[in-house]
Amino acid sequence: MTATKGDTRARLLETALGLFTVHGVEGTSLQMIADALGVTKAAVYYHFKTKDEITEAVALPALRELTAILDHAATITRPGPRADYVIDGFVDLVVRNRVLVAVVCSDPGLARVVDRIVYAEQSVLVRMPEMLVGPDADEAATVAANVALVGVAMGGNTPALAYMDDETLRRHLADAMRRLLGRPRRRD
Amino acid sequence: MTATKGDTRARLLETALGLFTVHGVEGTSLQMIADALGVTKAAVYYHFKTKDEITEAVALPALRELTAILDHAATITRPGPRADYVIDGFVDLVVRNRVLVAVVCSDPGLARVVDRIVYAEQSVLVRMPEMLVGPDADEAATVAANVALVGVAMGGNTPALAYMDDETLRRHLADAMRRLLGRPRRRD
Numbered sequence: 001m002t003a004t005k006g007d008t009r010a011r012l013l014e015t016a017l018g019l020f021t022v023h024g025v026e027g028t029s030l031q032m033i034a035d036a037l038g039v040t041k042a043a044v045y046y047h048f049k050t051k052d053e054i055t056e057a058v059a060l061p062a063l064r065e066l067t068a069i070l071d072h073a074a075t076i077t078r079p080g081p082r083a084d085y086v087i088d089g090f091v092d093l094v095v096r097n098r099v100l101v102a103v104v105c106s107d108p109g110l111a112r113v114v115d116r117i118v119y120a121e122q123s124v125l126v127r128m129p130e131m132l133v134g135p136d137a138d139e140a141a142t143v144a145a146n147v148a149l150v151g152v153a154m155g156g157n158t159p160a161l162a163y164m165d166d167e168t169l170r171r172h173l174a175d176a177m178r179r180l181l182g183r184p185r186r187r188d
Numbered sequence: 189m190t191a192t193k194g195d196t197r198a199r200l201l202e203t204a205l206g207l208f209t210v211h212g213v214e215g216t217s218l219q220m221i222a223d224a225l226g227v228t229k230a231a232v233y234y235h236f237k238t239k240d241e242i243t244e245a246v247a248l249p250a251l252r253e254l255t256a257i258l259d260h261a262a263t264i265t266r267p268g269p270r271a272d273y274v275i276d277g278f279v280d281l282v283v284r285n286r287v288l289v290a291v292v293c294s295d296p297g298l299a300r301v302v303d304r305i306v307y308a309e310q311s312v313l314v315r316m317p318e319m320l321v322g323p324d325a326d327e328a329a330t331v332a333a334n335v336a337l338v339g340v341a342m343g344g345n346t347p348a349l350a351y352m353d354d355e356t357l358r359r360h361l362a363d364a365m366r367r368l369l370g371r372p373r374r375r376d
Binding site for chain 2: 106111125126129139140142143144146147148149150151152154155156158160161164168169172173175176177179180182
């Protein structure tokens with residue numbers, strides 16, 4: 001069976017993320033990625049010219065998904081259902097990308113790359129709280145939105161919760177976020 | 189007027205924290221601290237032998253305060269009042285140490301030192317959620333406690349909230365944390 005280019009690229013990104021969790025972005029070299037994949041450095045170069053390109057490619061799919069969630073949320077006019085949509089989408093994204101989010105939260109190398117992409121994309125950071133509590137939210141709601149977003153992204157990835165399976169974590173994070181934002185509890 | 193040793197030490201720590209926020213712990217040298225203070229490197233050495241000692245001294249007072257809060261909380265037997273006490277104490281500590289907390293959250297150099305102290309002090313990280321939701325909390329409460337603690341510490345320090353004065357931020361963070369943990373709202 002011959003691996004296709006797409007296979008190699010996907011494996012490369014997965015391997016890079018794994019190395020980032022252990023050594024940090026700064027501590028990971030293209031050579032280390034090549035070694036871990038069992039390929040030559042030239043094979044890595046075939047896909048990516050720099051580590052920054054790899055770092056960006058590791059983070060980009062999740063950021064694109066987040067942008068898509070916010071774009072769709074912007075089409076929902078009623079604030080309550082719009083908040084519910086962002087809560088469910090954001091929590092699901094965080095839980096499916098637990099490893100990536102943990103690295104972004106603890107690694108300035110990856111955080112820097114994410115920031116650069118994020119700011120290029122019309123500041124997801126500004127749009128997220130707005131989609132949750134509206135553009136004219138009062139200070140209490142603004143604080144609640146920021147606590148909820150950071151709490152879910154980073155708090156959901158604390159080692160203390162690592163034992164929890166995705167579905168359980170997803171349900172409890174969404175409940176916590178809803179309670180914090182004053183949304184009624186979902187019936188399952 | 190002659191500065192006392194205590195004055196110099198306090199100014200040194202304040203200066204170091206300021207430099208950490210700009211250059212990170214790794215990017216700050218003893219020489220830079222001396223230059224910013226307008227003293228010789230020997231004067232810095234008089235107080236601290238290594239940058240690690242300075243980093244620890246910068247973080248230690250807040251960590252000792254946190255330990256004191258948890259120690260007192262442990263003497264409160266009723267879960268509700270105990271949670272209220274931890275919420276108020278933790279929020280106040282975070283808000284009074286906004287600059288420090290922001291550096292700890294974004295700088296692996298400082299985070300590493302804090303971790304070392306924290307683990308030496310019977311794991312504040314384990315005791316904090318326990319004091320909020322009890323040692324036998326179910327999974328939902330455990331998730332809520334971790335979202336609340338990380339959300340307040342890190343979310344309370346997002347640039348989006350930097351404009352808020354301490355008193356306003358303190359009130360809204362405490363309200364958010366109480367709501368998240370199912371505590372009744374305070375009457376002011």
